[in-house]
Amino acid sequence: MSDTVDSGKVVGRPSAGGGRGGGNGAGQLVLRAFGVFGRQREATVLVVTVALLLWFGISHNSTFVSQTNIVDLLSELMAPIAIIAIGEVLLLICGEIDLSVGFIYTLAPFVTLFAITDYHLPSLVAVLLGLLTGVVAGWVNGFITVALGVPSFITTIGTGFILGGIALTISHAEPSQVPPIAVGVGKWLGVPGNPWQWAPLAWAVVLVAIFHVVLTRTRWGLYTISAGGNLLGAREAGINVGRIKYGNFMITGFMGALVGLQTAFYTNTVDPLAGGYTPMFYAVIAAVIGGTAMLGGSGTILGAFLGAILLATLTDGFDILGVSANPLGIIFGSAILVAMIANVQLARLRGAGRSI
């Protein structure tokens, strides 16, 4: 609020450009490039992520840069965070949150499993039904939040318990193997071994690219930002804010179901204890580290993607360092806070003037 851009002529002056550098020639160009870069909201998290990757890469070269580890890092750890984070970014920007997404993740594979084993549906149909479960759960979250007026924080705690309860009930709390017949379809979602082990990463990259464009270059994106930035103003302009929120809950539900199915196929297990709150928390942290405002109105999908890489690198890196499980939480939590503090303070230096 307090930051004010100097008055100038409106005509054709581009907004970018550092212009603070006093030198000339190449030096100024570098300074200016640095200025433009520094003003991008994803800059901080990119720097921190690259630094971490380099550090782990150089200090533990042979293990960290091996193909097995890169698959672990990107397909197993990063992709699930990034995919769910897409949904959470959209929801956070429009002023909502989904705490139930991890339980959609739990339930969706069971829907697919029982569609195959009990109803003998074709695997592709069963997978689509699993994804549909996520979309429907998202719609219910939207309905309770938008139509019945319950804050989404509460709505999704409630629906999360219900979804988790359904998964435990229909599975009798027993894990099952993925039916071998389904692997033909499942490999497209990701299974171990070349080349299908790269599928989760491919899904993450493609979905991130698509939704980055949706957020920055389409009406849906503008209206999502409007709904969270100034609800009253958005309504005044005639935007159907409810529709935007329903849609973003449904997108998030879809992402949760997708990641649940991917994990089931990748581990060859449909587990009623998979999912839960952890994937949701990782996704929300990735979003916020990547520059999405908790209070809505601004955020980026690319930032969340980088945030997901950062979290995956931390998890994987400490694993390789051989940090034992007990103190891992201390280190991990501190690392998240350091990344976040760097983010907030650098944003303040940049004068971006946004709330976290």
Add this chain to the structure above:
Amino acid sequence: MTAQDPGTQPSGDGPTPDEVLRVEHVSKRFGAVTALHDINLHLARGEVLALLGDNGAGKSTLMKIICGFQPPDTGRIIVNGRETVLKSVEHARSLGIDIVYQDLALIPGLSVYHNMFLNREKLHWPLLNNREMRRIAREHLEEMGVNIPSVQVNVAQLSGGQRQAIAVARAVFENAKILLLDEPLAAMGVKEGAMILDLVRDLKRRGDVSVIIIAHNYGQVFDICDRVNLVQQGDITFDKRARETSVEELTELVVEEYRRALQERHGAA
């Protein structure tokens, strides 16, 4: 200005062809409180009318009725010579009546040009045609004399005055013919205020937009308005052309009212 003779009895004469808005015998009660008491008001094309009065005098209620936010209990509203029942804010807007609030209108996280095109975006389906929107927004702001560093900056980075200017420009861009500015100078520095006043002056020069400025600090708006209406206790007690009155006269009236109220209270006690 070609407005009709303002007179002291604005409801006496019939509407003139140049009249865009007329409010006749409008009253409004909230429970036991009479907010508006048989109000009469008129506005000519291209005219700038200052609606002055203390807090709680009834200015805001009157504005809410004119912009379609709430209906009057009694009385008529005539827009462009036709009696109209304003059903909603959207309905009033479709008739060219738009109200500009300082902070309510714009989306802070969006660029200036996205704000100007909100809900009427130019598309290269399915993507936004940002280049086209930037070009038109830039042209429009330039034409209106609104100075901002770039149409690409986020509204969050603009000052209060710049935001107000963008909101006014957007309303005009959306074809508003009767613009209601609610306390446009509130909480604004001298330079900022001057920018808004310049904008209103420019609108006046265009001639096709009429403006009602609501203010409690009349010294600031006195220079740019054609006519002054004073609202006191739910009634318009004073209607003169700006050049026929003065800040001193208005002050005298307001102080007088205050003294009278004080005396009445003492008399009752």
